[in-house]
Every structure is written in C-alpha cells, then in structure tokens.
C-alpha cells in the first residue's frame with residue numbers, strides 16, 4: 001500500500017474542490033481500502049466524504065430519496081423503506097455481513113468493483129485493471145463470470161445485491177459534478193456494458209459525487225422476492241441473484257419486474273420475460289415460461305454453463321415467492 005494524504009471534507013463544495021484525478025473519495029472504505037491494499041487503486045489523497053453527504057432517508061413528493069451516506073444497515077432497517085420498498089431491504093440483507101453493512105454506504109455500494117479473481121491478482125492481464133492488457137478470465141477460471149452482457153474485452157459480473165433491487169425498481173442516481181452542476185441518471189443507464197472501455201463500470205461523470213438515490217412510489221411493496229444463490233449462505237457474492245416484483249390486481253399481473261446480479265457486467269433486466277408476464281395470471285406455468293424466455297439466449301463461458309439452469313430455477317423460485325408474501 002502506498003502512502004497517501006487523508007482529508008476529512010466538511011461539505012460538498014470542499015469535497016469537489018479538492019477532487020483531482022489522483023484523489024479518491026472514501027465513504028465506508030469497505031471496498032476501496034481492499035483495492036488500495038492490493039495496489040489496484042493507488043490514490044495519493046483520500047477525501048473522506050462521510051460528513052459531507054446526507055445520511056438521511058427523506059420522503060419526497062414522488063417517492064423517497066436515500067442520502068449517499070446512509071449506511072446499508074440503516075437503509076435495510078428503515079421503516080419507510082420496509083413499508084414502501086421492502087425489496088431493497090431484502091436485497092441488502094442478502095449481502096455481505098452485518099459488520100460490512102454497518103460501514104458500507106449507499107453510494108459506495110453502487111460503485112463497488114467487480115469480484116473477478118483476475119481483477120484482484122495484479123500479476124495477471126486484466127483489461128479492467130490495466131486497459132489493453134487482455135482478459136484472463138475468458139479462457140481462465142470463469143465460473144463466477146458472465147453469461148450475458150459481456151464482450152471479448154471483459155466477462156466480469158456486477159457484484160452488488162442492493163443494485164439489483166434498485167434496477168428492478170427503476171431507481172435514479174442523483175449527483176453533483178465537479179463544476180457544481182446537479183444531475184441524475186436512470187438506474188438502467190448508470191452501470192454500463194464493457195464496450196471498448198471495460199475499465200469503466202458506470203456512467204457517473206468523472207470527479208462527481210453521488211448525493212442520493214431516488215425511488216419513486218410504485219405498486220411493488222406487496223408481492224416481491226429476492227433470491228440469491230451462492231457458494232456459502234453468508235459472506236459470499238451471488239453466483240446468480242434475482243429481484244422479482246409483481247403488481248397484481250384481480251388475479252392478473254398488471255406489471256412485472258425481474259432483474260439479476262451475477263450474470264452480466266451490469267445489473268440485468270429481463271425485459272422480454274417481464275413483457276410476457278403482463279396481463280397473465282400469476283401461476284406456476286406462466287412463471288416457468290417467463291424463466292424460459294429469460295434464459296433462452298444466454299451465452300455461458302467455458303466453466304459456468306451451470307449458471308443457466310441455476311438462473312432459470314432462481315427466476316421461477318423468485319416469482320413463486322412473490323405470491324407467497
């Protein structure tokens with residue numbers, strides 16, 4: 001680990017004015033410090049933003065706004081989140097450990113880096129860590145890697161649980177840029193595919209600060225489920241995960257939402273399956289058909305074809321769980 005300066009910023013203006021290419025913001029530090037220990041991230045300055053950003057969850061006219069510094073545990077246990085967007089709470093509680101969730105911030109969770117083993121092994125080629133060096137996972141140990149939404153540049157998967165629920169609920173990410181302009185990005189456009197820039201995971205403008213995440217009111221607080229399949233029951237990232245939510249009326253699905261983690265470079269929405277479910281009855285046959293539609297065109301790598309049937313089962317289970325709630 002290289003020596004670095006540490007500056008505790010007091011407010012957003014100070015944090016943005018101190019931000020330069022070689023500096024990095026630090027929130028809970030649960031991902032960044034690991035990256036620094038392994039010399040993957042080498043900032044010369046850490047800008048502590050824990051006192052500069054909101055740690056409150058606020059009700060707004062259209063829904064709720066979760067401050068960037070609200071810790072994962074606080075989001076998961078918040079009464080408004082539990083009553084209006086319980087899927088978010090379920091997803092968070094499926095991740096990490098209580099200690100990590102106590103430290104991890106909302107914004108930091110969105111920006112955590114992939115868990116591809118080669119990304120963390122600095123002795124191997126990795127386009128995400130060192131652009132142009134190659135991708136070791138394509139022909140290597142790719143059991144945990146993608147089955148959709150990848151290219152020859154990078155086959156890594158998005159690691160977060162929270163983000164899968166936020167993707168399903170069409171959340172928005174609010175930010176303030178270096179020149180103090182405020183903006184927001186639809187969640188579906190926040191994380192990106194590898195394209196020709198696999199080193200970039202998201203579309204947040206350079207040197208910007210995430211200030212909050214908004215979730216609009218919706219009808220997905222009664223019939224929802226989060227299914228995470230992993231090697232261990234705790235403290236493990238998803239092999240595949242599924243966030244499912246149904247808006248039901250008169251035994252018909254008015255609208256369905258289905259998103260997955262552990263399958264693609266970004267949280268992945270199964271739009272075709274969602275469309276199929278619209279106006280159908282919520283029953284086992286339709287759930288099985290939706291899972292078949294979602295998994296029909298997947299392209300597993302050499303060591304992860306098991307993920308296809310695993311995902312199919314996870315989608316069916318999640319949809320079934322939605323009507324058990």
Ligand SMILES: Cc1cc2nc3c(=O)[nH]c(=O)nc-3n(C[C@H](O)[C@H](O)[C@H](O)COP(=O)(O)OP(=O)(O)OC[C@H]3O[C@@H](n4cnc5c(N)ncnc54)[C@H](O)[C@@H]3O)c2cc1C
Pocket residue numbers: 024025026027028029030031032033034049053068094095096097100103104105106107108109110111112159160161162208209210211235236237238
């Ligand atoms: C052992 C272990 C197991 C884990 N298991 C899971 C799991 O199962 N599921 C899961 O979802 N996660 C898991 N995690 C990841 C954990 O959730 C993340 O490390 C955490 O959410 C990151 O939040 P943080 O506040 O600590 O971010 P930090 O480490 O402080 O920062 C992460 C990145 O975000 C940037 N950043 C932070 N805040 C802002 C902001 N407001 N604006 C702009 N940039 C910002 C930082 O500069 C840095 O680049 C695990 C982590 C560990 C160590």
Ligand code: SF4
Pocket residue numbers: 114116117118119125126127128129134135136137138145153154155156198
């Ligand atoms: S999959 Fe992506 S993160 Fe993993 S080795 Fe290839 S380029 Fe690196």
